[in-house]
Amino acid sequence: KKSHRLYDYIIVGGGAAGAVLANRLSESGKQSVLLLNVAGTPPDAYNGPVLLSDEFIVKKNLTATQGLQLQIIQPGYSAKAFPVSKTGSSPARWLGGSTLPGLSLYLKDHPEILDEWGDGWNWTEMRDYFDKCCGDYGASGVYHISKEPAYTHPLTNDFIAAAEAAGFPKGDLNTLHGKAVGLPATTQYEDGTKVHAYNAYLYPALGRPNLKVLDGARADRLLMDRDRCKGVVYRELATKTDHVIYANREVVLSAGYVYTPRLLFLSGMGPKRELDAVGLPVLHDLPAMGKHVTSARYSPLSWRTDKPSLTHMLGPPISPIASQLPDAYQSTGQEAFARYRSTFSSMKRPLENRSDVVFSFLPMYQALESAPLQFSLQGEPWPLQTNGYTILVTLGETEADGEITFPSASPDVSPVLTHRPLTDEDWKLAEEAVTYAMTVWNNSALGGTFIGNGAGRRNAFSAVYDGRGSCRMGPDRSDSVVDFNLRVHGVQGLRIADGSVIPRPSPYFALPEVLALAERAADLILKTERHEVETQNHRVEMDRKKPALETISIERLKQECGKSASLYEMLTWLEAHHSATEPAK
Template identity: 30%
Template sequence: MDYNNVTETYDYLIIGSGAAGAILANRLSASGHYSVCLLEAGPSDRHPFIHIPAGFIKMIFNPAYTWQFTTEPSELTLGRRIPIPQGRVLGGSTSINGLIYNRGQREDFDHWSRLGNTGWDYESILPYFKRTEHSLARVTKYRGHDGPMPVSDTDWKHPIADAFIAGAEELGIPGNEDYNGHTQEGAGYFQRTIHKGRRMSTAQTYLKAAKHHKSLRIKTSAQVTRILIENERAVGVEYREARGQSNSQIAARREVILCAGAINTPKLLQLSGIGESEHLQGLGLPVSHALPGVGQHLKDHYSVRVVARVKNSRTINELARGFQLSGQILNWILRRPSILALSPSLVYYFWKTDEALPTSDLQGVFTPASYKEGYVGVLDDYPGMTCGVWQHRPRSSGFVRITSKDPFAAPMVQPNYLQDPHDREILIKGIRLARRLLESERLSHYMDGEVLPGGSTQSDEELLAFASRFGVSSYHLNGTAKMGPADDAMAVVDPELRVHGLQGLRIADSSVMPEIPSANICAATMMIAEKAADLILGSSHPS
């Protein structure tokens, strides 16, 4: 570190203000014993579309507020580059995501523990899920009631969605009032991080509550370009406020905490000389600390959507246009149920491809709306509905790898979707289940014919070709700095989230997940941050 260039010194430096970083900034600064600096590469979250849930469609591809990453082409995605945007704004991806609150299965976290991650079994981490949450709908031993993050039930119901849930029961998928409770399996309306018609991001909850903490400094538009390592210890960071400007350095007395997400976390580690030695040396980067697992073990949920036309009812496609949209806007202003206050998916179903399985291996989503080519973005011109599906626990994994020393260059991201034959088999079964759900007797009053993939697509080979052409990311990227014991050569952090072999550096975000959970990953990432706060404060001693 060039101490002549050090502008400030704090006890803790937190990189990234998303689902994890904002929580840690709140918790570590709350006592007033420690000074904390939170660095966010993006701007503040003042844009009005951030706070309107339906603004998701406008914000997720806005490069001013998101990292517009894409995957590398692959044979099984027909050479496509699939968009994988990540939040680049105060609140991170919680400011631009699909708003679903979904924790995952007990078995997910018990498996984390069996991999050698003591203290990460379900019973141990349940209190941290509860700590994040202010449940607005239910009081059970599984749910939190005093946390900063409001979680609400869907208040805008639709007869097509009701018919879909009834059709799922017709096929043997039971209704489930709380998939975040005792069991996940079943079908019903989603729980969301929406309150009084507005998005509840970690910026609007945790950071807003922490703004009065005198010990907290928040820097926006401050992109960290390197973690500074001296004598096997993280001592600070280098950051830049804009291209062309000179770098500044901030020192950390205690720890640097990396919360930049499953793409930017390994990217920043590699830029700092932490990673696979041969790769770093090939780019002309000095190796600060050899860790071959950095950037490896990338996983994501690859989703495919079956689309059908609708008869005998209006869908969101019509309600989002013209005079009818004006009525929905008025409802939103008056805090009545409105399509402006919806998550992109209204209904869930969790089910098995094989009755012999102990737990469900599929997640599905449904909404009385459809989008051009099945991709959430531009609504179709006709009344439509969509049933999407993905495999809970894909075996295929990939990597994140920088290709340049330029900190502003996007890294190579290759999830290797569908590479494992088992993943292809499960996804094809999932598409067939989605079709059966759309063809249920209870939904027949509204079903007006399948559009995608279309009735002529029947064989496994044809369905795989459809999935290869139209499948997309669920934006659930994780695992690129996975947690594991010291004898796991590919583990990057230990069960206390400390980077193996280094002092003063922890990681707390979705990149540390040792295996992908059976869920959207935001809730689990918030849980990781709450537990990280206890791990950090438990090892600190205020003077």
């Protein structure tokens, strides 16, 4: 019998992936689904135009939940990061997760990158799932995608013109392959309002009686029965009390690339040595858990300009000047992209041809201090002073990776994310990319004076704030955390479906891949259930067809075999009798 503490599926985390799963797993009405998330319905401001969200986060510092204030360390990075108290330090906690503060860019990984994910995840197999969630630019799909941003600053057009003059073909960055320049597709409606995972996927499902959303809840531990995950222990943040919920079928982790590994770790699943170090019992040694974090590395080259920039147009609290053009709020911040394949990579890996360097254009100044972009686009204190524009030189595939570590066995202590500095090989690539960017844009129609703030140097490449790979998929437990069906290696009833399982890096942010991955995860989960139900039904049917066991009394046995028959004689008779009465097959 089901009670309010027992659900078919428990989903931990209601961000991009969790919202998709909650919708899809509850869609037929047959399964009971619980979605557990740190915070509840996002404030209306998040439906607003893109940059308003950034401003709003800064004002409210929404990320202060205990134990969920990620510390980001970048050894060797030159600039001191913005203080956490001003910018917040880790993805949003509301339902909708990181899609709420997101910049609304919708740029898919190159198909060649998907082809390297592994069994079942290549571009051809994933294409239907991309279509299912995001469709064809507003014509279909759950998540509305516009072909171009709702707003583009005049400087952005100058950036594109300069790239075209330097030989970058202009076009749709999601369909053109190779070298290209263009405006990004966006998760925006035409009037600039933002599409996020809460309004696209979760809100339409909220009325379903079989879907329960539990917010104000921080999942702290998985309930394990040997190798099987049975449920989740969570903390009700308002009352500081702990509770348990049980899963009839599966627990799905969608708490993102930082907190999904943290939940495994607190449950005794992770690198043995690290669990030992904080005194947690080791349930499963998972050496790859928290390792192999990939985040693109970038450096913000900026030019001072006399022309009006977005900085001037934003208005308080970001800029001292009141916004003259409210459309500026519809900017995605990064308004245009140019990409190419470096000579360095072409020589190193001649058989590959995907672009590995991306130049993103912001019609505003971005200081080094913004790294690693902890929700601060600008990187100088408010109100902003510098009038300029910026090109982020972004390296999509570096040798430098990162790791997430956990200094304590307590869920009240925040994890630590370390992004390693560029390797010598990465630096060769970076040097080429910076020189190329300077050649193309230094004397372009954009004008302006280069700001010598150290950007472009080896110690001025930071990681972006999006990550992948901390629980990556793969065939082998020593090197990955989940298999290609997203099941945690060696554990039953537990899958991971979020950005943490993506095994390959990219120059772009991961939202398109996370949504498509979650769509496929829902299919995998429901297919498993259908298969198990069919097997069970088959068993029941077979049992039904079997003749009911005939009860034979001792008296009858004596009659049939004689009063002094031995036990052996009686068994022989029983066997013969059974064969004679069994129906022919």
